[in-house]
Amino acid sequence: MNVAMLSALVLSAVAMTAIVAIRYLATSGGFALATARVRPGLYAALGPQIGREIGWSLASAAIYGIPAGIVAWGWRQHGWTRIYTDVHVFPLWWLPVSLLLALLAHDTWFYWTHRLMHRPVPFRIAHAVHHASRPPTAWAAMSFHPVEALTGAVVIPALVFVIPLHVAVLGTVLAIMTVMGVTNHMGWELFPRRIVHGRAGRWLITASHHQKHHAMYQCNYGLYFRLWDRACGTDRGLGQL
Ligand SMILES: [Zn+2]
Numbered sequence: 001m002n003v004a005m006l007s008a009l010v011l012s013a014v015a016m017t018a019i020v021a022i023r024y025l026a027t028s029g030g031f032a033l034a035t036a037r038v039r040p041g042l043y044a045a046l047g048p049q050i051g052r053e054i055g056w057s058l059a060s061a062a063i064y065g066i067p068a069g070i071v072a073w074g075w076r077q078h079g080w081t082r083i084y085t086d087v088h089v090f091p092l093w094w095l096p097v098s099l100l101l102a103l104l105a106h107d108t109w110f111y112w113t114h115r116l117m118h119r120p121v122p123f124r125i126a127h128a129v130h131h132a133s134r135p136p137t138a139w140a141a142m143s144f145h146p147v148e149a150l151t152g153a154v155v156i157p158a159l160v161f162v163i164p165l166h167v168a169v170l171g172t173v174l175a176i177m178t179v180m181g182v183t184n185h186m187g188w189e190l191f192p193r194r195i196v197h198g199r200a201g202r203w204l205i206t207a208s209h210h211q212k213h214h215a216m217y218q219c220n221y222g223l224y225f226r227l228w229d230r231a232c233g234t235d236r237g238l239g240q241l
């Protein structure tokens with residue numbers, strides 16, 4: 001690898017870290033502002049905790065940004081990955097199907113690594129950081145120990161080598177991941193009752209579901225869907241928000 005390629009690689013990793021950090025600050029900051037309006041005082045006593053959540057989250061931004069930057073560099077320089085830009089390469093039905101597949105794959109990886117991290121040793125080493133948020137806030141979205149952050153950071157960079165994803169679908173996956181990561185921790189329910197407590201809510205994870213994980217620990221491990229929790233008997237329903 002020559003110097004120009006190496007500097008492009010480093011630049012890509014740095015740029016992606018900055019993008020992830022800014023995306024986190026903007027999304028968490030936006031929903032924290034919304035929280036101040038919708039639930040005034042909800043975070044009033046949580047100042048020091050929020051400081052720690054932001055610190056861990058910014059460290060996680062680098063851990064997420066570096067592999068993503070390497071893969072983005074490989075995509076541009078060497079045509080790595082199965083990301084495509086011409087929407088007609090695959091039939092149009094592939095767009096929603098690939099979106100669903102990517103979310104299901106991410107959810108599956110998250111469920112099982114998350115369950116593993118609730119075993120005593122991995123919990124002490126890594127996952128306790130995330131659960132130190134009691135209760136979590138909108139700033140806790142990326143509040144992970146570096147070991148846990150690494151397990152999350154590899155998913156999308158690996159997935160793009162396996163599932164052909166249109167760039168817009170990839171962008172949608174990242175947007176869903178970012179927004180749900182924030183809203184599931186912010187301490188109030190963004191979605192209407194008829195969705196959360198209706199037919200869709202039986203299968204989709206929103207704040208009411210993940211809040212119960214933070215309250216009870218040994219249940220509700222999923223990320224986007226309640227499929228694995230329901231199949232494995234770890235679903236304890238919704239918390240009161
Ligand atoms: Zn959480």
Ligand SMILES: [Zn+2]
Nearest residue numbers: 114118127213
């Ligand atoms: Zn957990």
